[in-house]
Amino acid sequence: MDATTAPHHIPPEMSQYGEENHIFEIMQNMLEQLLIHQPKDPILFMINHLQLDNDNVPKIVILGPPASGKTTIAMWLCKHLNSNLLTVENLIAKEFSSLAAAARKHYQINKRVPSMQLVRLIQDRVSEEDCVRRGWILDGIPETREQALMIQTVGITPRHVIVLSAPDTVLIERNLGKRIDPQTGEIYHTTFDWPSESEIQDRLIVPVGISELETAGKLLEYHRNIVRIFPSYPKILKVISADQPCVDVFYQALTYVQTNHRSNAPFTPRVLLCGPMGSGKSLQAALLAQKYSLVNVCCGQLLKEAVADKSKFGEVIQPFFEKDMAEYKLQEGGALGSLPCNAVPGTARMLLPDSLIMKVLSERLNQQDCIQKGWVLHGFPRDLDQALMMDSLGYKPNRVFFLNVPFDSVLERLTLRRTDPITGERYHLMYKPPPTTEIQDRLLQNPKDAEEHVKFKMDLFYRNAAELEEFYGQALTINGDQDPYTVFEYIESGIINPLPQKVP
Amino acid sequence: MEAGGSREREARNYLEKHQIMELLKYLTSVLLFIRPEKPREYLIAILEKLRIAKATGVAFPFFMDHSNITAMFDMMDSSKKGTISFVQYKEALKTLGLCPADEVLKDDGHAITLDKFKSEVKRMRPRALA
Numbered sequence: 001m002d003a004t005t006a007p008h009h010i011p012p013e014m015s016q017y018g019e020e021n022h023i024f025e026i027m028q029n030m031l032e033q034l035l036i037h038q039p040k041d042p043i044l045f046m047i048n049h050l051q052l053d054n055d056n057v058p059k060i061v062i063l064g065p066p067a068s069g070k071t072t073i074a075m076w077l078c079k080h081l082n083s084n085l086l087t088v089e090n091l092i093a094k095e096f097s098s099l100a101a102a103a104r105k106h107y108q109i110n111k112r113v114p115s116m117q118l119v120r121l122i123q124d125r126v127s128e129e130d131c132v133r134r135g136w137i138l139d140g141i142p143e144t145r146e147q148a149l150m151i152q153t154v155g156i157t158p159r160h161v162i163v164l165s166a167p168d169t170v171l172i173e174r175n176l177g178k179r180i181d182p183q184t185g186e187i188y189h190t191t192f193d194w195p196s197e198s199e200i201q202d203r204l205i206v207p208v209g210i211s212e213l214e215t216a217g218k219l220l221e222y223h224r225n226i227v228r229i230f231p232s233y234p235k236i237l238k239v240i241s242a243d244q245p246c247v248d249v250f251y252q253a254l255t256y257v258q259t260n261h262r263s264n265a266p267f268t269p270r271v272l273l274c275g276p277m278g279s280g281k282s283l284q285a286a287l288l289a290q291k292y293s294l295v296n297v298c299c300g301q302l303l304k305e306a307v308a309d310k311s312k313f314g315e316v317i318q319p320f321f322e323k324d325m326a327e328y329k330l331q332e333g334g335a336l337g338s339l340p341c342n343a344v345p346g347t348a349r350m351l352l353p354d355s356l357i358m359k360v361l362s363e364r365l366n367q368q369d370c371i372q373k374g375w376v377l378h379g380f381p382r383d384l385d386q387a388l389m390m391d392s393l394g395y396k397p398n399r400v401f402f403l404n405v406p407f408d409s410v411l412e413r414l415t416l417r418r419t420d421p422i423t424g425e426r427y428h429l430m431y432k433p434p435p436t437t438e439i440q441d442r443l444l445q446n447p448k449d450a451e452e453h454v455k456f457k458m459d460l461f462y463r464n465a466a467e468l469e470e471f472y473g474q475a476l477t478i479n480g481d482q483d484p485y486t487v488f489e490y491i492e493s494g495i496i497n498p499l500p501q502k503v504p
Numbered sequence: 505m506e507a508g509g510s511r512e513r514e515a516r517n518y519l520e521k522h523q524i525m526e527l528l529k530y531l532t533s534v535l536l537f538i539r540p541e542k543p544r545e546y547l548i549a550i551l552e553k554l555r556i557a558k559a560t561g562v563a564f565p566f567f568m569d570h571s572n573i574t575a576m577f578d579m580m581d582s583s584k585k586g587t588i589s590f591v592q593y594k595e596a597l598k599t600l601g602l603c604p605a606d607e608v609l610k611d612d613g614h615a616i617t618l619d620k621f622k623s624e625v626k627r628m629r630p631r632a633l634a
Contacts, residue, residue: 014536014539017535017536017539018536021543023532023536026547027528027531027532030528031524031528034518034524035515035518035519038514042524042527043551044555046547046551047548047551047552047555050544050548050551051548
């Protein structure tokens, strides 16, 4: 691309395509492989790499002290992810390999395999077809820092490392109850994991080396080693407590290995905040816009601005507003105060046609600053038709959040809002009470904050919410019933972290 | 660590030698511009074409297109005569990596115009990427 014409206006379709197809990650993986292997013919290598399409196969390392249950977890993960399990035992049991035979001899004498041989065995195994296609799970390897570095040097890098941890006393006790099924190799426990079939029960044997003293010795060595392995896997390591039921450990491990790590891909957030009135959408939108320099697009505000600017849209919209204003004036006969910005007057919305709103919105979203910096949209769409219209015009948000707040909280937040007609200051009787009684006496309530109106709007929202949630399949639901900064942190982590992969 | 340093240098040299970064940039740009349904298959197709088009093993500037060539010509032709000298022309070809050492470029006494420059570059580039 010619860099002399400036500035480039990159069409939004490009960034959308890039995000959906994970182009950055594909290129990054390819570059990594090129650098690790440094093939003489890079183009042929790249063709083969792309054809393999194995960027997302499991590459997991599971470490943990003896009796933490790592073999069990590793086996379960293997079965679930349809991957290959690699342990010291099954590596040296390999047939037709002189390397494995030598390792076996060594193991019989010293009860351990020298690191060089082990790493060579791993290297051979990992380059076999089934590991390349379905990934691998290393159980209990690397045992030491030297092994970790050696594995890294040959280019084997795991994407997830799980370290199980539990207090030593728990582990020593647990190890005493360990039993092995000699036929399948599965590990059972006298208290926690007793097999149901009696024939398995009968053939279980007590493994060697589980006395308290021996376990304590192994634990000592483990602790010495594991501390030095941690720094080798800084960002991909997760510690899971093994002092809980097996199923819980497994569930946590499974969730972790199925998440992608934050990538360096360029990302322009296009955030959609959905929620009933009073859920805090405007506040969160303002916080997001401030922190990440996004454009805060509030639908109601946009329409009001159009009217105020007397633009051509404004002139078309104004009659809808005026009619509504007149209705309000007749009803209340008093000051309106400042209208909350994310509510187009309720009755006007039913009159204001969707296509008109869509036109005003499109005009805003097509502007250069929205395309370049990203946007936060709230107040639209409110039902499936609007969502479909927005989607068909090409405005697809890449993060959607639903803010859930129970009805009572909403009532509390909204019905206690008051405005001071003289200074224009807004107060809340519970969260931001007025400083003097003189002010308090003259406060007025916005008719839109009246209980019946709030209830009406909530019902309206929830009637359409189910369809919207279905339409935006990848939406994240957040508990909005907390203080704003906590909610903001949840939203932030939802934007920054890659979208969770649905479990197949 | 010294070992780390030398491996990093090795890696950088490798990237430069095979012009990997330019290749990746080119591939990414093509993908984003064309936006094929199946990005992997499309990438494989482009790479196959590149492989076939690679006559010698030497790196070549497939990432240049017409506007770049024009820009380059304009940069060299600072007085806007419309032509560049033979020496400039030879240097440009060397920069682009298109000037094999054994080819003898005859200096026919006339200055090189933009059209001649463009056609020469095109001729030397693999046809698949015109």
